[in-house]
Amino acid sequence: MLEKFTLIRGRAVPLRGEDIDTDRIIPARFMKALTFEGLGQYLFYDERFDERGNPKPHPLNDPRYQGASLLLVESGFGSGSSREHAPQAIKRAGFKAIIGESFAEIFFGNATAIGLPCVSLAKEDLERLFQAVEKDPTLEIAVDLVAKEVRFADQVVPLTLREEAREALVEGLWDPIGELLQAGELLDAFDRKLPYPRRAE
Amino acid sequence: MGKTLYEKVWEAHEVRKLRNGQSQLFIDLHLLHEVTSPQAFGMLKDLGLRVRYPHRTFATVDHIVPTHDRTEPFADPLAQSMLEALRKNTLEHGITFFDLGSGNQGIVHVIGPQLGLTQPGMTIACGDSHTSTHGAFGAVAFGIGTSQVRDVLATQTIAAQKLKVRRINVEGRLAPGVYAKDVILHIIRHLGVKGGLGYAYEYGGSAVEAMDMESRMTLCNMSIEGGARVGYVNPDETTFRYLEGRPYSPKGAEWEEAKRRWLSFASDPDAPYDDVVTFQAEEIAPTVTWGITPGQAIPIDGRIPLLEELSPEERPVAEEALAYMGFRPGQPIKGVPVQVAFIGSCTNARLSDLREVARYLRGHRVKRGVRALVVPGSEWVAKKAEEEGIAEVFREAGFEWRNPGCSMCLAMNPDRLEGDELAASSSNRNYKGRMGSPRGRTVLMSPLMVAAAAVTGEIADAREVFGIGR
Ligand code: SF4
Numbered sequence: 001m002l003e004k005f006t007l008i009r010g011r012a013v014p015l016r017g018e019d020i021d022t023d024r025i026i027p028a029r030f031m032k033a034l035t036f037e038g039l040g041q042y043l044f045y046d047e048r049f050d051e052r053g054n055p056k057p058h059p060l061n062d063p064r065y066q067g068a069s070l071l072l073v074e075s076g077f078g079s080g081s082s083r084e085h086a087p088q089a090i091k092r093a094g095f096k097a098i099i100g101e102s103f104a105e106i107f108f109g110n111a112t113a114i115g116l117p118c119v120s121l122a123k124e125d126l127e128r129l130f131q132a133v134e135k136d137p138t139l140e141i142a143v144d145l146v147a148k149e150v151r152f153a154d155q156v157v158p159l160t161l162r163e164e165a166r167e168a169l170v171e172g173l174w175d176p177i178g179e180l181l182q183a184g185e186l187l188d189a190f191d192r193k194l195p196y197p198r199r200a201e
Numbered sequence: 202m203g204k205t206l207y208e209k210v211w212e213a214h215e216v217r218k219l220r221n222g223q224s225q226l227f228i229d230l231h232l233l234h235e236v237t238s239p240q241a242f243g244m245l246k247d248l249g250l251r252v253r254y255p256h257r258t259f260a261t262v263d264h265i266v267p268t269h270d271r272t273e274p275f276a277d278p279l280a281q282s283m284l285e286a287l288r289k290n291t292l293e294h295g296i297t298f299f300d301l302g303s304g305n306q307g308i309v310h311v312i313g314p315q316l317g318l319t320q321p322g323m324t325i326a327c328g329d330s331h332t333s334t335h336g337a338f339g340a341v342a343f344g345i346g347t348s349q350v351r352d353v354l355a356t357q358t359i360a361a362q363k364l365k366v367r368r369i370n371v372e373g374r375l376a377p378g379v380y381a382k383d384v385i386l387h388i389i390r391h392l393g394v395k396g397g398l399g400y401a402y403e404y405g406g407s408a409v410e411a412m413d414m415e416s417r418m419t420l421c422n423m424s425i426e427g428g429a430r431v432g433y434v435n436p437d438e439t440t441f442r443y444l445e446g447r448p449y450s451p452k453g454a455e456w457e458e459a460k461r462r463w464l465s466f467a468s469d470p471d472a473p474y475d476d477v478v479t480f481q482a483e484e485i486a487p488t489v490t491w492g493i494t495p496g497q498a499i500p501i502d503g504r505i506p507l508l509e510e511l512s513p514e515e516r517p518v519a520e521e522a523l524a525y526m527g528f529r530p531g532q533p534i535k536g537v538p539v540q541v542a543f544i545g546s547c548t549n550a551r552l553s554d555l556r557e558v559a560r561y562l563r564g565h566r567v568k569r570g571v572r573a574l575v576v577p578g579s580e581w582v583a584k585k586a587e588e589e590g591i592a593e594v595f596r597e598a599g600f601e602w603r604n605p606g607c608s609m610c611l612a613m614n615p616d617r618l619e620g621d622e623l624a625a626s627s628s629n630r631n632y633k634g635r636m637g638s639p640r641g642r643t644v645l646m647s648p649l650m651v652a653a654a655a656v657t658g659e660i661a662d663a664r665e666v667f668g669i670g671r
C-alpha cells in the first residue's frame with residue numbers, strides 16, 4: 001500500500017529564486033550512475049559548494065534550517081531537463097513536500113509520481129510564509145492536503161494542487177503503475193490497432 | 202466544431218480514465234537513452250515485470266559518449282558502465298539498440314526523425330524533455346521522468362493529464378540570415394519561459410509552413426524552454442517528402458494509406474484553441490541570449506536591458522543573470538568576446554544546419570584563441586557531411602570535427618567549459634553551469650551566428666560577417 005499524504009508537518013528551508021532549473025537542482029555530472037541512491041547529497045551542489053568543495057553561504061548549508069522537511073520555493077520551479085533525478089534528490093535529502101508559487105510541468109509530474117507533493121500558494125501568501133520562515137526558522141508549518149490549506153503561526157492560507165494529483169496523493173494512488181497494469185488485454189488491443197515503425201525487409 | 206491535432210491524437214490513444222481523473226494514454230513510440238533508463242529497468246526488475254511491447258521501444262547512446270576518442274573502455278568508467286547497462290538491458294528485453302558504430306547512433310531526437318521512426322499522429326515519449334522535437338511531424342511528443350519510463354516499458358502507457366492548446370502563428374517571410382532558432386528564441390522572449398505552462402504549442406502560419414522539416418524540428422525542440430511540454434506542426438506535403446523512403450517509413454501500398462491517415466490528424470480549420478498568438482516574421486532578427494534563462498534574449502543589434510525596463514517579476518533573475526554573466530545593463534551584446542564556439546545538440550546539429558554554415562564558412566578561419574567544435578547530431582549526419590565535403594570545410598576553417606553525441610550541450614562527457622569561459626552555442630539551454638563548469642557562460646544562437654562568433658572571436662552579426670542580404 002502506498003503512503004497517503006494528508007497532513008505534512010515540519011519546518012521549512014526558504015529557497016529564493018525564480019525559474020530554478022533542474023540543472024541547478026542536480027548538476028548533470030551527478031547523473032552518471034545507474035540508480036538514484038545517494039543523490040540527496042548532491043542537491044544544489046554547485047550553489048552550495050565552491051570548486052574546491054568548500055561550503056558557500058546557502059540556505060541548505062545554514063545550520064538554522066537543518067532537519068527541515070519542507071522546501072519553500074518561488075515560481076517556475078523545476079524548469080528545463082526532465083530528469084527525475086531532481087525530485088529524487090530533493091526527496092532523498094529528506095524533504096516531504098515543496099511549497100511554491102508554480103512548478104514546471106514535467107517536474108511537477110515526476111515529483112507527484114514519487115510521492116513528493118508540490119503545492120502552490122498565491123504570491124502574497126507565499127511571500128508572507130517566506131518572511132515568517134526567514135524570521136523564525138523554527139516555525140512549524142502544516143500542509144493539509146485534505147482541507148487544502150497551509151497553516152503557520154496564526155495564519156491559514158489556501159493551497160492549490162491540481163485535483164487529480166491531490167487525489168492521487170491523498171488516496172495513496174500517486175504511483176500509477178498498479179492501475180496502469182490493470183488495463184491488461186485492453187493494451188493488447190491498442191497495440192494491434194495503432195501502427196508502430198517497422199523496418200522494411 | 203473541428204478539432205486540433207492534439208485533441209485527435211489524444212482521443213486515438215486514450216485507453217481509459219483512471220480513478221483520479223487522469224487518462225491512461227497509449228504511447229506509440231518510446232525512445233531510450235542511457236541516462237534516464239537504467240533506473241527504470243531496475244524498477245521493472247524489482248516489480249518482476251517485463252517490457253510489454255519491445256517492438257515499440259528504440260534506444261541509442263548520446264549523453265555520455267566521448268566525441269573525441271571513442272575507444273572502449275572510455276576513460277570515464279561511469280560513462281562506460283552506463284553504456285554497458287543500456288546494451289545489457291536492451292539485449293535482455295529484445296529492444297532495438299542503435300549502438301556506437303552501427304551507423305545509426307546519434308542524439309535521440311536526431312535519429313528518430315532521420316530513421317523515419319517519428320511519424321505523424323503518433324504519441325512519442327522519451328525520458329528527455331526535448332522529445333518535443335518530434336512534434337515537428339505532427340506527433341504529440343513529450344518528455345517523461347524515469348518512473349514513467351518504467352510505466353511505458355511495462356504497459357506502453359502513462360497516466361497523463363490533457364493540456365490546453367495555444368496556436369502560435371508566424372506570418373510572413375524570414376529575412377536572409379534569420380532561422381528557426383531565431384524564431385523560437387523570439388517567441389520565448391515574448392511569451393516567457395513560463396508562458397507555456399499547461400499548454401501544448403501548435404506552430405503555424407505562412408513562415409512555419411514554408412520551413413523545411415529540420416527547421417520545424419528546431420522550432421519544436423525548444424518548446425520546453427518556453428514552458429510547453431509539447432510543441433507541434435501539422436503534417437503536410439513537406440512532412441511526407443521528408444519521410445518518404447526513410448528506413449522505418451511505411452512502403453508501397455502502406456505508404457499511400459499512411460499519408461491519408463496522417464493527414465486526418467491535422468487540425469481542422471475551425472478547430473478551437475485555448476489561446477492564439479501571432480508574430481510577424483519580418484520583425485524577427487538574429488536573436489541571442491544574454492542571461493541564464495532562454496527567455497533572456499535580445500536581437501543581435503540590441504542592448505542588454507536596463508533593470509528599470511523590466512517588470513518587477515523579471516528583475517531578480519535579471520540581476521542574477523547580469524552578475525553571473527559579468528554583463529552591464531544597457532551594454533550591447535555585439536562585441537562580447539567568446540572563448541568557445543559550439544555547433545551541436547538536438548536543436549541544431551542536423552545536416553541542413555551544417556550545410557547552411559558550410560555554405561558561408563568557406564574561406565574564413567576560426568579566430569586564434571577560440572576553441573571551436575562541431576558535433577554532428579548522428580553518425581548518419583557525420584557520414585553525409587563527410588561525403589558532401591562539409592566536414593572538410595569546417596576542418597579547414599579550424600573547427601574540431603567530432604563524433605556524434607550531446608557533448609558540450611550538457612557536458613556529461615569530457616567536452617566542457619573551463620572556469621568562466623563564454624561559449625557561443627547552438628544548443629538550447631543557457632542555465633548556470635549547464636556546459637560543465639559551475640561558472641561557465643552560454644550564449645544561445647543559431648549555428649551560423651556561432652560560426653560568426655568563431656571567426657571574429659566575439660558575438661557578431663552573421664549577416665555582416667558573411668555578407669548576407671546586404
Ligand atoms: S543535445 Fe542537449 S538538449 Fe539535446 S538531448 Fe542531448 S543533452 Fe539534451
